[in-house]
Amino acid sequence: MAFTHFSHNGAILPIDQAVIPLSSVEYSYGFGVYETIRVSKGKIHFLEEHCQRLMESARILTLQHIFTNEFVADSVKELVKKLAAETCNIKLLLVGGPTKESANLYIMALNPLFPDRKLYKTGVHCITVEYQRDYPHAKSLNMLPSYLAYRQAKSAGAYDALLINRQGNITEGTRTNFLALKDKTIVSPPTADILLGVARGKVLQAAKTSGFKIIEQDIKPADLAGFDAAFLTSTSSKIMPIRSIDNHQWPAIPENLKQLMSAFN
The missing domain is CATH 3.20.10.10 (D-amino Acid Aminotransferase, subunit A, domain 2)
Known part of the structure; x- marks a missing residue:
């Protein structure tokens, strides 16, 4: 399934507007944290726990940002609703910047890869x-x-x-x-x-x-x-x-x- 939209700092945008600033040191060096959340039959699994761990990962790496657990969770819910996604993986990327205001939160849907049942x-x-x-x-x-x-x-x-x-x-x-x-x-x-x-x-x-x-x-x-x-x-x-x-x-x-x-x- 092709997913048509993603979320950037809470704004839902067409997927063709997703860009990466090539001059950013933080992007080049991988100064960021991520989570993968499972969605099945329209249910978002363990959203609170994943948001909490995203914040804890950022704290450990001293990645400063302006986002809250509630903001991240609401942004995930809004994207899943927009995509009407029944089954997918939601990828959260929180990438640092020179200041906490310049950190970026990306949320996207990916097709899940399930192990062979056997x-x-x-x-x-x-x-x-x-x-x-x-x-x-x-x-x-x-x-x-x-x-x-x-x-x-x-x-x-x-x-x-x-x-x-x-x-x-x-x-x-x-x-x-x-x-x-x-x-x-x-x-x-x-x-x-x-x-x-x-x-x-x-x-x-x-x-x-x-x-x-x-x-x-x-x-x-x-x-x-x-x-x-x-x-x-x-x-x-x-x-x-x-x-x-x-x-x-x-x-x-x-x-x-x-x-x-x-x-x-």
């Missing part, structure tokens, strides 16, 4: 790549290392690349959160080291309601054999089971992970 039954393959994000709690536009790691994963036929920090621990995927499972316990990498994904938070809420325990601890690739399963979470993937990581493979998706997937979906 992957939820077979599980996916992931590779590991050494890289540690400098501002893990900020969803920054400066994504070059993650982009290169993801491209490496695609070249290897993998679903995503899991990032290994300087201490040798698995932290997260390039565009997903990573969690492991043992019996009724979900193990998360320490939250200090990862992006606090909106989907991740909702999955853990559903897990607690279903009787799962959540703990945080470092997870090294050598520890994977001690878990029943591992999985990814993201806006588009929801809960995606992992079948293998590098050379480690799980024989099948266990019942405890199937129970968790059922509780969230």
Whole structure:
């Protein structure tokens, strides 16, 4: 589907009026933050949480601006209404400027890319790549290392690349959160080291309601054999089971992970 309009600082404009100032240092260096919001059957999912994280990402990067949570949320709602979009992804871009008044908020609709449904039954393959994000709690536009790691994963036929920090621990995927499972316990990498994904938070809420325990601890690739399963979470993937990581493979998706997937979906 071709989307005809976008939002710039709250004004809805024809998509052919979308321009990028090539002389801007902030645009050239990726001084900005972003969010991706899922819309299905006309419902905007977790809008408040995404707006809050956009603001938190900007705060972490000292990106000053004049926008509020309420303004961003209202702008998203107005664009979705204008486009009469039933199913799409909404991309928010907040790009800094020399002053807080010169920061720009762009909101656009994109066609969603949903995973093949069979992957939820077979599980996916992931590779590991050494890289540690400098501002893990900020969803920054400066994504070059993650982009290169993801491209490496695609070249290897993998679903995503899991990032290994300087201490040798698995932290997260390039565009997903990573969690492991043992019996009724979900193990998360320490939250200090990862992006606090909106989907991740909702999955853990559903897990607690279903009787799962959540703990945080470092997870090294050598520890994977001690878990029943591992999985990814993201806006588009929801809960995606992992079948293998590098050379480690799980024989099948266990019942405890199937129970968790059922509780969230």
